[in-house]
Amino acid sequence: MKPVAYVRATTVTEAVAAHGGRPGAYYLGGGTNLVDLMKLGVETPHMLVDIARLPLGTVDELPDGGLRIGATVRNSDLAAHPAVRARYPLLSQALLAGASGQLRNAATTGGNLLQRTRCGYFQDLGKPCNKRVPGSGCGARDGVHRDHAVLGHSPHCIATHPSDMAVALAALAATVTLQGRGGERAVPVTEFYRLPGDRPDRDTVIQPSELITGVLLPAHPAGLPSAYRKARDRASYAFALASVAAVLEVVDGLVRHVGLAFGGLAHVPWRAREAEAHLLGAPPTMENISRAVDAELAAAQPLRDNAFKVGLARNLATDVLSRLADRT
Known part of the structure; x- marks a missing residue:
């Protein structure tokens, strides 16, 4: 048994403080990816900060005609939201193309963005993987790589990002909002993710303690193809x-x-x-x-x-x- 501390946060400030950027601290939303990786031994958190009850579960209209999607909005709810279906149908389509209905009912917006690769070498502790253990090598490069990257890969990693939603958000020029110990900031989705280079263990530009608080969609008229x-x-x-x-x-x-x-x-x-x-x-x-x-x-x-x-x-x-x- 591995002891894991557990904190249930009620505000974003409380969640960020509880996490504190400590090694081994993780935010827990729907858990549809993190819990699987814990079962495999890929992720071994020492602390889980439960953010499921934070007030980030709404989709709100912005003054400029865009939308703000809270980080804990469930994938099923987002796909069915009238404003999303009317003005951003590709986002609804992308969400419905991912996972199963049961998983979409649990998965959150923030968790969807942060899900890890489904590369078999990453998920198998007996295989070399620079993303899981930097410097151990990339087993997929000379192994089984039919499903792997053809763009932007490096000698250190050829994994692909698994999210359907993130692809739609990239085409829509969405922005990710973050809050950490240093305050709030906003990062375009296209700059939020990192190419592997020589540090494939770093999927995103997110900093220690930073929590995704939402996604901003620019204004789109209904009916835009x-x-x-x-x-x-x-x-x-x-x-x-x-x-x-x-x-x-x-x-x-x-x-x-x-x-x-x-x-x-x-x-x-x-x-x-x-x-x-x-x-x-x-x-x-x-x-x-x-x-x-x-x-x-x-x-x-x-x-x-x-x-x-x-x-x-x-x-x-x-x-x-x-x-x-x-x-x-």
Whole structure:
């Protein structure tokens, strides 16, 4: 038996103080990922700070027309929220594409963002993994890596980020709000996650003691075409081999706004800046869409067994974008 201290916080300030940035202190929301990792021995907390009862469980309208999503809002509730379904349908679609109904009823917004990779080498204590034990090596690189990264990986790690929701938030240019001992700050989702480099054990830029308090969505008019599409090995309860989140606004036959992000391809939700640059100001023809997606995926570095992901992502993105263009 390993003793674990437990604190039930009632305010954000109390939670941050209880955590205190101490090694081995963890925030506990729905526990759908953390508890699994504790059972495997991957995570071994000395203290759990229960944040499930913090006043962060609402979705609120902002003065500028955006939304603020509290960190403890359950995934099922967020997917069903009328404002999300009307103005950010790709977010609702992404949430419903993840996990099972039972898990969505427990999982929280903050926990979804912070979930760890599902790489088998990370989850197996008998295998080398730089993300779990820095300096131990990456067993997946020369091992089983069909499901692993083709973009942004390093010699130290080829794992992928598992969240569907985070991919939609990247395409929507959402912002994560944090509170720690040093006060509050806001970080764009696209800057919240880290590529592996030589420190794959650090998934995000979050600092010791910092707690995710919410997510800010910029204003989007109802009816703005958007979609989330996910390719996986089975119809449900499977992580993405490749996924695409896209928002497209066309005015007078030209692309005025586009947000495009890939999931299942990288250590982070991959915002497709190169593709977006090619599409902005251009007519959304199939030729232009294909050229833009190809420009983004030209940076891919597939490994021995996962080159199929590049073609899969290309087909998903071109189909999603062309369908959104047709809707405009």
